[in-house]
Amino acid sequence: MLYTLPISLLLFFTHTALSAIHTVQAGPSFTDLKFTPNTLTNVAAGDVIAVKFGAGHNIAQSTFSEPCVPISGDGGGVYSGPSPKDGQTFSFRVNSTDSAFFYCAIPGHCEAGMALAVNPSGSDTLDAYTSAASKATGSAPSGNGPIGGTFGALSESSSSSSASGSGPTSSSSPSSASTSASASASGSPSPSANGSSIAASMQISLVFIVGIVAGTAAFAL
Incomplete structure (x- = not known):
């Protein structure tokens, strides 16, 4: 019984630390109107x-x-804000x-x-989405963002406001500013971080938890 709670915590944090990071390139140039890759499959909750x-x-949802x-x-x-800088990385769970x-x-990009x-x-x-998009009148979220994610290392606390599949299936009427207005606004994003820095912070958390469990086991003996 003494080991039950620490081991449960270890399993929970191991799952969190091993969450996959899916990297997507926007652009890279202004004339490259694409995300690469433009489709992600088998993305698990928590990734x-x-x-x-x-x-x-x-990027907006x-x-x-x-x-x-x-x-x-x-x-x-999710919304990165209107004008991320070249080379910045925006991460969301x-x-x-x-x-x-x-x-x-x-x-015009969407x-x-x-x-x-x-x-x-x-x-x-x-394909169905982009076909409908070609006939749509695009708009952007109001405000400068970011929403649902961050520039920099992604913390566990940010997961509560990240992308959810329940959002895209709803048909709520969005309140948005015109794309041109949002695109000309200037956000103030934090420094960028790449996928490896996010993975490193997760691994550090896992090592910390393993240390706690090992200490508890040694004390019990």
Whole structure:
């Protein structure tokens, strides 16, 4: 019985530390209207998506039914802010295995097909999304962000506001500013971090927990 609680904690934090990091490139140049890769499959709840920006791109979350239009309100959603700097990395945690869709909210980019599908399923495919996007009138979230993620190392506390599959399946009416207004606004993001720094911080947490368990076991003996 003495070992039950520490071992349970170890298993929990081991799962957290081993969460996958999926790296996506936006751009890299302003004329490259694409995310690479533009589709992520088998993304598990708790995994992290790290978007590395080229100049002149951003990322926002939408629903499949309303391409190029941001999720708003209490439904959550993800937004990097209007103008990430070239080379910055924006990271957010995925809270669901449901399909989720993201787009670049710079004017004209989503309509030209710059979108990202996470765990697409059934008829909710990236091709169907971009086909509808070509006929859409895009808009961006109001405000400068970031929303649902961070520039820099991603902490456990940030997971409560990260991307969720329940968001993209809703059809709430978003309150958004025009894309041109948001694109011209200037955010103040924190320093960037790449996927390896996020993984390193998770591994440090795991080592710390293993040390606690080992100390508890030694004390019991």
